[in-house]
Amino acid sequence: MKIRWQSGFSLIEVAVVLVIMGLFIAGLLGPLGNRLEQAKIGQATNDLEDIKDAILGFAIINGHPPCPDTDGDGLENTVGNNCANVNAGIASGALPSANLGVTAIDPWGNTYLYAVNNDFADRIDGTGGCSGATTTGVSFEICSVGSMNIYEDNTLAVFVAQSVPIVILSQGKTRLPLPADEAENNNNDINFVSRDYRPDSSPVPFNDIVSWISTNELVGKMVQAQRLP
16 A cells, blocks of 8 residues: 655744745835825825914914814813913914814824914904004014924924914824923923924934924015005
């Protein structure tokens, strides 16, 4: 009687194949994950441009930029003639997306954050404090200056932009604890950090996307729309 041996893979051969497949899949997922992250960054950047346009339009129509949303309903919040949640002259909170007619949520599922000088967003004519004359229905003056600063990193040594009245930001992918540069964007003061995207594998990771409206841009748009002289 002739014995026939059944051919097949040994456990070692199967293990080798699985390792090779795992390495191949990992090699594909890395670039795919990077492309997906870059797509989200591009979408957030576009969102922030739309948000800036909406804020400028709101200011032209109403004579002031909106106050932040502090209770999560998408609407700006005020206390009397001032914004709610004011600290050191800065009102901060979520973007008042419903007032602006823009998206409230960034591509990572987080709320867009918003900070504005209360003197620019309050309901008191000409509270910039820089001239004797005020324009009826406008909360700041042609000589008003914002007080928030944008830096290259958390050492606050090198300016990216100085004396801005409005900051909008996406916090990117959620991670804890926050890197030092990102923590600077979450401490409710007048200073922010804006730098290029750096992945988690970087020695100094950073994935906030920070945008702002300068005093010159805001005042210039108001002058162009004949809301300021």
